Amino acid sequence: MTLSFRALMGACAMGALCTAAAAQSTTITVATVNNGDMIRMQGLMDAFNEAHPDITVEWVTLEENVLRQRVTQDVATKGGQFDVMTIGTYEVPIWGERGWLVSLDDLPESYDVDDILPAIRGGLTVDGSLYAAPFYGESSMVMYRRDLMEAAGMEMPDAPTWEFIKEAAAAMTDKGNEVYGICLRGKAGWGENMAFLSAMANSYGARWFDMDWKPQFDSEEWKATLTDYLELMNEYGPPGASSNGFNENLALFQSGKCGMWIDATVAASFVTNPDESTVADQVGFALAPDNGLGKRGNWLWAWNLGIPAGTQNEEAAKTFVEWATSKEYTALVAEKEGWANVPPGTRQSLYDNQEYLDAAPFAQMTLESINAADPQNPTVDDVPYVGVQFVAIPEFQGIGTAVGQQFSAALAGQVSAEQALSMAQQLTEREMTRAGYIK
Amino acid sequence: MARAVTNRRKLIVTVAAWAVGIAIFFPILWTVILSFKSEGDAIKTPLEVLSSAWTFESYATVQERSNYVRHFWNSVVISLGSTLLGLIIAIPAAWAMAFVPGKQTKNVLMWMLSTKMLPPVGVLVPIYLIFRDVGLLDTKTGLVIVLTLINLPIIVWMLYTYFKEIPGEILEAARMDGASLRNELIHVLTPMAVPGIASTVLLNIILAWNEAFWTLNLTAAKAAPLTAFIASYSSPEGLFYAKLSAASTMAIAPILIMGWFSQKQLVRGLTFGAVK
Numbered sequence: 135m136t137l138s139f140r141a142l143m144g145a146c147a148m149g150a151l152c153t154a155a156a157a158q159s160t161t162i163t164v165a166t167v168n169n170g171d172m173i174r175m176q177g178l179m180d181a182f183n184e185a186h187p188d189i190t191v192e193w194v195t196l197e198e199n200v201l202r203q204r205v206t207q208d209v210a211t212k213g214g215q216f217d218v219m220t221i222g223t224y225e226v227p228i229w230g231e232r233g234w235l236v237s238l239d240d241l242p243e244s245y246d247v248d249d250i251l252p253a254i255r256g257g258l259t260v261d262g263s264l265y266a267a268p269f270y271g272e273s274s275m276v277m278y279r280r281d282l283m284e285a286a287g288m289e290m291p292d293a294p295t296w297e298f299i300k301e302a303a304a305a306m307t308d309k310g311n312e313v314y315g316i317c318l319r320g321k322a323g324w325g326e327n328m329a330f331l332s333a334m335a336n337s338y339g340a341r342w343f344d345m346d347w348k349p350q351f352d353s354e355e356w357k358a359t360l361t362d363y364l365e366l367m368n369e370y371g372p373p374g375a376s377s378n379g380f381n382e383n384l385a386l387f388q389s390g391k392c393g394m395w396i397d398a399t400v401a402a403s404f405v406t407n408p409d410e411s412t413v414a415d416q417v418g419f420a421l422a423p424d425n426g427l428g429k430r431g432n433w434l435w436a437w438n439l440g441i442p443a444g445t446q447n448e449e450a451a452k453t454f455v456e457w458a459t460s461k462e463y464t465a466l467v468a469e470k471e472g473w474a475n476v477p478p479g480t481r482q483s484l485y486d487n488q489e490y491l492d493a494a495p496f497a498q499m500t501l502e503s504i505n506a507a508d509p510q511n512p513t514v515d516d517v518p519y520v521g522v523q524f525v526a527i528p529e530f531q532g533i534g535t536a537v538g539q540q541f542s543a544a545l546a547g548q549v550s551a552e553q554a555l556s557m558a559q560q561l562t563e564r565e566m567t568r569a570g571y572i573k
Numbered sequence: 574m575a576r577a578v579t580n581r582r583k584l585i586v587t588v589a590a591w592a593v594g595i596a597i598f599f600p601i602l603w604t605v606i607l608s609f610k611s612e613g614d615a616i617k618t619p620l621e622v623l624s625s626a627w628t629f630e631s632y633a634t635v636q637e638r639s640n641y642v643r644h645f646w647n648s649v650v651i652s653l654g655s656t657l658l659g660l661i662i663a664i665p666a667a668w669a670m671a672f673v674p675g676k677q678t679k680n681v682l683m684w685m686l687s688t689k690m691l692p693p694v695g696v697l698v699p700i701y702l703i704f705r706d707v708g709l710l711d712t713k714t715g716l717v718i719v720l721t722l723i724n725l726p727i728i729v730w731m732l733y734t735y736f737k738e739i740p741g742e743i744l745e746a747a748r749m750d751g752a753s754l755r756n757e758l759i760h761v762l763t764p765m766a767v768p769g770i771a772s773t774v775l776l777n778i779i780l781a782w783n784e785a786f787w788t789l790n791l792t793a794a795k796a797a798p799l800t801a802f803i804a805s806y807s808s809p810e811g812l813f814y815a816k817l818s819a820a821s822t823m824a825i826a827p828i829l830i831m832g833w834f835s836q837k838q839l840v841r842g843l844t845f846g847a848v849k
Contacts, residue, residue: 163793168805169810177637194794195805196789196801196804196805197804197805197809198809199809200789200804207701207790211702213710214705215793325809379809381808381810385812388613389617404812409611410612410613
């Protein structure tokens with residue numbers, strides 16, 4: 135009897151303890167994109183769990199487009215499915231303005247918010263408040279084959295012009311051997327061909343809208359941009375380029391079929407990886423080209439962690455965001471996986487670290503590219519919007535993709551450059567009038 | 574009237590049938606092949622892919638990164654649950670339509686089918702909001718309900734077709750012998766319609782298992798089935814074909830094996846009543 139009673143008491147005590155522990159533990163759900171840096175973090179969660187045993191992190195990893203749709207739907211309807219969301223520099227200004235995100239102004243001193251690169255921080259700030267913490271940042275740059283460049287008797291400058299790119303593309307092209315001078319994005323989409331073309335247009339002095347939100351596709355600058363792009367791709371690009379996005383070009387470059395490729399700085403680590411790339415030891419880097427107008431054709435993008443307003447677990451979510459974007463996390467990745475695998479492009483301190491600079495030969499170029507982009511003043515003339523390769527307004531996803539389809543059709547030879555620009559002008563004007571920007 | 578089948582004709586039909594079969598199966602075969610290749614090899618030309626080394630690397634990565642068992646269990650619960658719930662509603666409905674048709678039965682059937690013609694995204698936001706308010710987001714119960722509703726028209730239609738083949742006189746005889754409506758349904762109708770019900774069940778499990786729109790949109794971490802497991806392996810930046818193929822192979826394997834073992838039943842049910 136006594137024994138049973140004791141056992142019963144013991145069981146009750148254990149039960150009470152477990153219940154207490156369960157009550158204290160907070161579970162947060164983090165929605166994230168499937169990229170190498172984010173996956174790496176999931177493998178390093180032991181360190182977070184050790185430091186914060188009271189917080190359990192559940193991951194939802196999704197492909198970029200699915201993720202974007204899921205988190206937008208959830209934040210707009212206040213669905214409350216996620217406590218931390220991985221969002222791009224496109225979403226942060228729009229969501230921040232609408233009050234959909236929790237402000238991160240109260241991060242502790244030790245977080246050193248001033249260490250975040252100004253270009254990145256500027257894109258995540260609305261009315262002086264920071265609405266998301268950058269996890270990794272990227273720009274775009276020229277990646278080229280040093281052996282082919284040498285064989286062509288040319289030398290790539292650190293900061294090439296579009297004129298030079300055209301000459302080099304002509305010299306490197308050898309269609310008989312399936313070597314194409316230049317590979318660029320052609321697949322329609324606001325985050326695909328329009329990311330590249332909007333950034334290229336900036337360096338030509340073109341802009342999406344004037345200060346009265348009037349579309350500018352009828353300008354000479356846009357005409358020059360599209361004409362040069364089409365000439366480059368038609369003369370020196372791979373066949374079927376109108377369906378090539380990042381991954382298709384990556385595969386072409388890695389298999390030695392591209393002389394030059396202008397795309398995201400994150401590609402540098404892929405094309406120099408000998409396990410994946412047949413040309414790993416022959417890759418050189420240069421800044422994105424310009425036209426002597428003071429703006430380069432590179433973009434700026436960052437994946438950031440934001441907390442949706444109305445989450446039930448704001449404190450725990452903040453603790454996680456602070457940890458994941460801190461200098462300590464960077465040091466942790468360096469210790470476990472080496473400096474070359476540290477998420478790049480968000481903090482100045484990383485680029486002051488000699489060990490990192492030694493491990494990542496493309497680090498300096500990445501930093502210069504990021505610093506060269508200014509989301510507040512993306513092009514030569516003034517614009518009413520924020521964003522380098524996008525316009526941070528909710529209507530842009532639809533408009534950007536529709537314009538991208540016109541330009542992709544021009545690349546496929548279905549319409550001329552003039553027709554594509556005129557259609558782009560018409561549809562953008564119609565949508566902007568409908569949305570109330572043009573009175 | 575019997576028709577003479579020449580050897581030549583037989584050969585042509587056989588070759589054509591194999592060609593169609595291989596064309597349909599090829600994407601699955603290619604997925605399985607790619608899942609045993611490294612990421613670097615998976616993007617090469619088809620001939621290079623076949624001659625490159627085989628590896629379990631992708632399976633190891635997928636195993637390490639995701640909780641397959643949890644996603645698998647969610648898929649099992651959701652597909653079996655929605656099928657069972659669907660049958661409970663559809664058997665009486667199809668019985669009524671087949672044996673006691675009214676003036677509007679045909680219209681009701683057409684109306685049920687017409688709900689399948691609406692693109693699901695059209696009702697996504699209303700359903701999302703309802704689920705949010707009643708707390709069904711990211712729950713298996715919520716998914717069972719949604720999948721039941723979207724597959725119900727197909728279940729009712731299939732069962733209706735099978736029931737139409739059963740002579741009404743048998744049911745009348747049962748009634749004459751004093752069987753209640755419940756007994757008539759459970760002990761007379763259902764056993765006779767077993768092949769039809771079995772193929773309906775199998776088809777519905779396959780549809781629910783593969784459903785990717787609602788299962789992706791209404792779940793987060795807890796109720797996510799294998800479709801979400803696959804979706805986490807596609808990437809816009811970086812190579813992912815091999816890992817995605819490994820995840821896909823793991824996701825379709827259970828349903829493929831089930832389909833293999835039950836193909837006789839499935840074909841018999843699907844062609845039931847086709848020849849009169």
